[in-house]
Amino acid sequence: MSTYPLLSLAIWIPILAGAFVLATGNDRNAPLARMLALIGAVVAFLVTIPLWTNFDIANGGMQFVELKTWIPRFNINYHLGVDGISMLFVILNAFITIVVVAAGWEVIEQKVxxxxxAFLIMSGLMNGIFTSLDGVLFYVFFEASLIPLYLIIGVWGGPNRVYAAFKFFLYTLFGSLLFLLALMYLFIQSGGSFSILEWHKLPIGLGPQIWLFLAFLIAFAVKVPMWPVHTWLPDAHVEAPTGGSIVLAAIALKLGAYGFLRFSLPIAPDASHELSSLVVALSLIAVVYIGFVALVQADMKKLVAYSSIAHMGFVTLGFFMFSAMGIEGALVQMVSHGFVSGAMFFCIGVMYDRVHSRQIADYGGVVNTMPKFAALFMLFTMANSGLPATSGFVGEFMVILGAVKLNFWVAFAAASSMVVGAAYSLWMYKRVIFGDVANHHVAELTDINKREFAILGMLAIATLWMGVYPQPFTEVMHASVNDLLHHVAISKIQ
Structure with a gap:
């Protein structure tokens, strides 16, 4: 295992790179700002690679641990570590940061x-969330990550950007306040410790566990987002710039789901069992009902936004089956959704940059003028539909397989939603891409350039790799998932 502080580098390199980019000043230095941002993003990604290559897949505990005293009076520490559950998300976050910097290379012309x-700093803060093992440190990163995304939507977004940014911030802040109360309770119960790993071992009665679980549920459900606290997401996606939509779907939605595995299940295991049917019900509503909502959307971004809610429903469904197949399938779905949803939003951004419309009715026959783009867009649409041999199939298949062991009708409802997913994805693709050239805007389109092809190519390779050969992704999480399930099962027995 590496002796270098890899986790600190993964956090602070993008943050410091963001500070250097800010120092370039006004838009006269835009080329320098873009180059520094790309270099910072690439370096931040490279330092995360040893996390995977040096990872001990047989060890379900925390690895690459860093521990230093931060505020000794309150026993607050700078405590970092990753296990098989969190490691892949650090790498995914660093990879997506390269994508969003490249995505805005020619499109963003003001306040470059x-x-x-903002993206670089947010990347570092999100890595802090995935690696924090101290409650206060986690909360600081958890809250601070809202600020760059709020600015990205509010400054570079669409006509209703201020409303969307304000709604996003209020929803997530409300959940975070309940989360803070839960952290204070755990601090008192643990005798003055903010160690998340120590909180996992606390002997808490069922009554307090239920209150803790509900506080966690509200905080993380807003972030996922789960039905019925999902309404901020379509507005945020529609108004956000392309890069903002990519990072929101690919990474930000994963923070809430990650919270369930780091807090809800291990700290309140008995309450998790007691209230699992509630979470399963909410997840199925998201999977089935939101899929039908996506089916009637006229705006491409809104359609993919609702699609994200439905796909994340599979994630929360998998978590509360209490089986290795379900949780690992949910984790695979989270990583896959990062690739596929990021690619879908980038494809929509490519068309928007040329036509300045996201309405499906304004397109038609795009394949005639953008054949390379149409081929790549087809791949991601199929992955969004859950086509076998793409990453979109693997996670959903594992969750459905786990659901069969839990309850046939739960599995049936989840599986039927894949038909709806294919319907809205392929229906959108058909109307936008196929047919005769619909209007002069489509007739004047130019195919993707080298930069756009490189971005979509990277995402295509990741989508196919995970779909054809998912073992490298599943083997790293297996030991950690088994340890978590053993902890939850033992707690239930006691």
């Missing part, structure tokens, strides 16, 4: 330095 710096 500030735009790129």
């Amino acid at each position: 330095a500030q735009y790129n710096a």
Whole structure:
């Protein structure tokens, strides 16, 4: 195992790179700002690679641990570590940061330095969330990550960007306040410790566990987002710039789901069992009902936004089956959704940059003028539909397989939603891409350039790799998932 502080580097390299980009000043130095941002993003990604290559797959505990005293008076520490559950998300986050910096290379022309710096800083803060083992440190990163995304939507978004950014911030802040109360209770119960790993071992009665679980549920459900606290997401996606939509779907939605595995299940295991039917019900509503909502959307971004809610429903469904197949399938779905949803939003951004419309009715026959783009867009649409041999199939298949062991009708409802997913994805693709050239805007389209092809190519390779050969992704999480399930099962017995 590496002796270098890899987790600190994964957090602070993008944050410091963002500070250097900000220092380039106004838009006269935009080329320098873009180059510094890309270099910072690439370096931040490279330092995460040893996390995977040096990872001990037989060890379900925390690895690459860093521990230093931060605020000794309150026993608050700078405590970092990753296990098989969190490691892949650090790498995914760093990879997506390269994508979003490249995605805005030619499109963003105003406040270029500030735009790129916001993404770099947010990348570092999100890595802090995935690696924090101290409750206060986690909460600081958890809250601070809202600020760059709020600015990205509010400054570089669409006509209703201020409303969307404000709604996003209020929803997530409300959940976070309940989360803070839960952290204070755990601090008192543990005798003055903010160690998340120590909180996992606390002997808490069922009554307090239920209150803790509900506080966690509200905080993380807003982030996922789960039905019925999902309404901020379509507005945020529609108004966000392309890069904002990519990082929101690919990474930000994963923070809430990750919270369930780091807090809800291990800290309140008995309450998790008692209230699992509630979470399963909410997840099925998201999977089935939101799929039908996506089917009637006229705006491509809104359609993919609702699609994200439905796909994340599979994630929360998998978590509360209490089986290795379900949780690992949910984790695979989270990583896959990062690739596929990021690619879908980038494809929509490619068309929007040329036509300045996201309405499905304004397109038609795009394949005639953009054949390379149409081929790649087809791959991601199929992955979004859950086509076998793409990453979109693997996670959903594992969750459905786990659901069969839990309850046939739960599995049936989840599986039927894949038909709806294929319907809205392929229906959108048909109307936008196939047919005769619909209007002069489509007739004047130019195919993707080298930059756009490189971005979509990277995402295509990741989507196919995970779909054809998912073992490298599943083997790293297996020991950690088994340890978590053993902890939850033992707690239930006691």
